[in-house]
Amino acid sequence: MACDDNKPKIGIGLIGSGFMGRCHANAFGAVSGLFDLPARPVKSVLADATDEIAAAGARALGFARATADWRSLVADDAVRVVAITAPNVLHEPMALEAIAAGKAVYCEKPLSTTAASALKMTEAAEAAGVVTSVGFNFLRNPMIRLARDIVSSGEIGEVTGFRGRHAENYMADPRTPHSFRTDPQGGGALADIGSHIISMARHLLGPIAEVSADCRTIHSERPVSANSADRKPVAVDDMTHALLRFASGISGSIEANWAASGRTMDLSFEITGSRGAVAFSQERMNELLVYSGSGARAGYRRIEAGPSHPPYGRFCPAPGHHLGFNDLKVIEVAELIHAIMENGRCMPDFREAWEVQRTVEAMQTSSSTREWVSV
Numbered sequence: 001m002a003c004d005d006n007k008p009k010i011g012i013g014l015i016g017s018g019f020m021g022r023c024h025a026n027a028f029g030a031v032s033g034l035f036d037l038p039a040r041p042v043k044s045v046l047a048d049a050t051d052e053i054a055a056a057g058a059r060a061l062g063f064a065r066a067t068a069d070w071r072s073l074v075a076d077d078a079v080r081v082v083a084i085t086a087p088n089v090l091h092e093p094m095a096l097e098a099i100a101a102g103k104a105v106y107c108e109k110p111l112s113t114t115a116a117s118a119l120k121m122t123e124a125a126e127a128a129g130v131v132t133s134v135g136f137n138f139l140r141n142p143m144i145r146l147a148r149d150i151v152s153s154g155e156i157g158e159v160t161g162f163r164g165r166h167a168e169n170y171m172a173d174p175r176t177p178h179s180f181r182t183d184p185q186g187g188g189a190l191a192d193i194g195s196h197i198i199s200m201a202r203h204l205l206g207p208i209a210e211v212s213a214d215c216r217t218i219h220s221e222r223p224v225s226a227n228s229a230d231r232k233p234v235a236v237d238d239m240t241h242a243l244l245r246f247a248s249g250i251s252g253s254i255e256a257n258w259a260a261s262g263r264t265m266d267l268s269f270e271i272t273g274s275r276g277a278v279a280f281s282q283e284r285m286n287e288l289l290v291y292s293g294s295g296a297r298a299g300y301r302r303i304e305a306g307p308s309h310p311p312y313g314r315f316c317p318a319p320g321h322h323l324g325f326n327d328l329k330v331i332e333v334a335e336l337i338h339a340i341m342e343n344g345r346c347m348p349d350f351r352e353a354w355e356v357q358r359t360v361e362a363m364q365t366s367s368s369t370r371e372w373v374s375v
């Protein structure tokens, strides 16, 4: 039987073929088989830093063409979506050029290196009317949708507190070298992974109005590159603790820590309410813990992900078989295609990512002034 090829095609131009580039490419490849979309993404052009890397990436990831010149990818008529997975400092020039060419932009987080730059990108995208999406993929988890529903429905009563954390261990070893993640322009644990828990806090409980933060560098020097004996100082945080006051008046705290020995993906939170609580960790991303009951029956209950938690059923008809990290990216891509074809807004968009970035910056300011700072 011939395959249904009547759907419109959306050409994808992917910049970068590293960790996130592969993840984007595989999501664009898988999404049509899992979701009923109004259009079919087609892997058109892949750009990377050199011809060799771009050609190898295009071959491995199934793109029709490769280039070492991301500007030619943006200008390519076959490309309708520009997916940016290059280092943070390149996000602004790449996105602005794509917006000027009228392309939809799917950019990795953090949106840029400063809040001013993120706002410039946001305003350009809104003026041009292009769809934007930012890779806060953890928000796509069906268990997060459930947590949000439970909180907003009042099931746990009035919310009284939020405790959030994004802790990993990938920079715990002082021999781990510098990379774009330690670039003084927009690097650091707070920007890199703190942005994820800030986006989660906003997604669950709304805007954050004020912060008081302490940013700390644990390892003051790192090798300039892998296996190098040359070391240079680290100018960004390894660990940040912050107190938060949400616009709603709820108070809480977050920790961003990329040197957390023993933790691999603890993007976690606990939201307490007057009648119950919810708790989650990405290390057990197919579970939501919900506290309810009273007296001898009070306790945390574990809800396991299944087809009754959309869009889990798109991936598997049976509960308990588990989604994975890459599936979150597939969901993200499905929502992007819907937004492009149905002229909608894809959340989190550039404006939301700018809100996250200004929260990061308010925390950095608070840490240096030792004062509470309004976001």
Ligand SMILES: NC(=O)c1ccc[n+]([C@@H]2O[C@H](COP(=O)([O-])OP(=O)(O)OC[C@H]3O[C@@H](n4cnc5c(N)ncnc54)[C@H](O)[C@@H]3O)[C@@H](O)[C@H]2O)c1
Pocket (backbone or CB within 6 Å): 015, 016, 017, 018, 019, 020, 021, 047, 048, 049, 053, 070, 085, 086, 087, 088, 090, 108, 109, 110, 135, 136, 137, 192
């Ligand atoms: N959403 C998430 O969960 C998540 C996870 C990891 C990284 N990220 C974000 O993704 C982005 C990339 O991170 P990564 O871990 O994939 O990094 P990476 O180093 O693995 O990949 C970066 C890619 O960009 C390419 N590149 C560098 N300069 C380029 C240029 N001038 N033109 C074209 N390509 C160029 C590199 O060659 C490489 O292929 C960052 O913004 C990071 O914060 C997001």
